[in-house]
Amino acid sequence: MRLNNAIIIGAGPAGLTAAATCAENGMNVLVIDEYMRTGGRLLGQLYEEPDGGWWNGIEESRNLYEKAVELGVEFHLNTPVNNLENEGGVWTIYTEQEIFQTEHLLLATGAAESPIPIPGWTLPGVMSVGAAQVMTNVHRVQPGDRGIIIGVNVLSAAIAMELSLANIEVVSLALPEKNLITQESANPKEVMKSLLHVSHMAPSKFARWGSRLMKNSFMQTLGVNFYPKSGVKMWNIPVQLRKAVTEIYGDDKVEGVKLATINAKGEIVPGSEENITLDFVCIAGGLYPLAELAAVAGCPFYLVEELGGYVPLHNERMETPLQGLYVAGNITGIEGAKVAASQGRTAGLSMVCHATENQLEDEINYSMEQTSKTREEAHIQFHPEIDKGRTKILNQWKSYHLEE
């Protein structure tokens, strides 16, 4: 049994930033992650910034990690956490290897990918779009020679660009077939609307994101033409809102997909199916907060669609209603790595405040302001109404404490 001042579960941008913040304020900090490297989802990210430089997730992760190590943060990687318990203000963290204890526990477990079920999607060669991203940018192994992405959204568009950068052929971004589960993601109009939401950043911001590779007119074409059957090209990849994948076929691995034309409501046009030969398929259903540890810890939750699903109740200081339990990053709602890091700093400062005599009100307020600013400036926004979602969870926090 080991006792630490602060324990952080999750070594992504939120966890690493929180760890450095706690350590530079004199706490002894342990970071636990089940992955073999630090960085979390940040590792795979690669996109062009408005200033023309590249946001390289591997470098960003390395910088955050090295800073934490310099400050004396200890890391336990390859260490899955199974369970949490609280007794008398002490959190016990059960891992596959060891048991740890702390009075100040931060959950920065990030997000998981939502699936989109397609007939044949259990075949080897079908993977989540995030899996293809990590294979390509982190492990530097091609997920295949020629693939298709099912699900059109901000994340899948960004990763399509990354795959094409690595010279991997993506024949199309298309929709899934409509059913009880796929709902909006299978409806061309809804998908179009969600993309147009992003266009408040267009043509300036949206177009700048990958500007060298993307046709500037993409968003305009999206809005004007409804909708060429061959799709609209983005980084030379057809975005086909009027095509749906009805089946993935192959004997014991992906050999191809059946692609059908759909009408504006997402209904299949009979007889329009064609076979497309491929060796991999990416499923892009978006992200949802991975909050299972907060749930087993007994934290209250609130369902906020704008944040990506159920999120643990928390305030702007990243405190939960449970004593000594904090949250930061995508577990609190789906946003970019820079927002996650900023939340991590706030969480770290809150932990320091509770653990030591240090009064850090000014720093905390400043850090909270920085988070809002980072959010406003984010050029990849996963949900168009993220601010509305943030307000909802804060209001729920207030009404929860009124009920107490």
Place this chain on the structure above:
Amino acid sequence: MTRRILDHPILGKMEDLDDSNYVSFQFNEVIYQGIENESLAAALLANGIRTLRYHEESGRARGIYCNIGHCYECRVTIDGRPGVRACLTPVKEGMDVVSGKPISSNEGGVSSEAE
């Protein structure tokens, strides 16, 4: 066939890669090469291997799905230990990896969520 991305227009060349970085490991009794400490899932894919196991009941082929430890689809038996996620396991020299096969009883002896 899948390939390594040895050079990348933005990420550059793979860092300091030479023969000394490669290790040998065994998958279903065949010897393959991988880069030491890369994930087993990546090493297998770089060798063109997509099928990591067969579903315990239906026997259908399965491969990586999420690649970051959430879905457990890539679980294999490593050095006799069943139910290990290939996507989270660093490749080491001499590692002995076997893919799960359809069987009647639960080979892993798993105490999973039960309600």
Place this chain on the structure above:
Amino acid sequence: MNKDELIICRCEEVNYQTLRDTAHKYQCTSRELKLRTRAGMGYCGGRSCRLMVDKIANSNEGEQDLTYISLKYQPPVRPIKFEDLGGDKN
């Protein structure tokens, strides 16, 4: 691969038809749907399919309670092998 069989729970290979029929027949909650079909009770603990099981069950249900997670999370959130439960054996 046949088109009629759309797997929802990959771990337990529970398909769309079974889930939809069960949800319809018993007009059940997500939790009951899970128990009746085993969807979400496999190796991954429902991390992959819980949202889909919810959606199928919710097509029955009326107003959703926003403060209540319909498919409860239970420890362990990662499967524990029996050999590990006894502590240090090697």
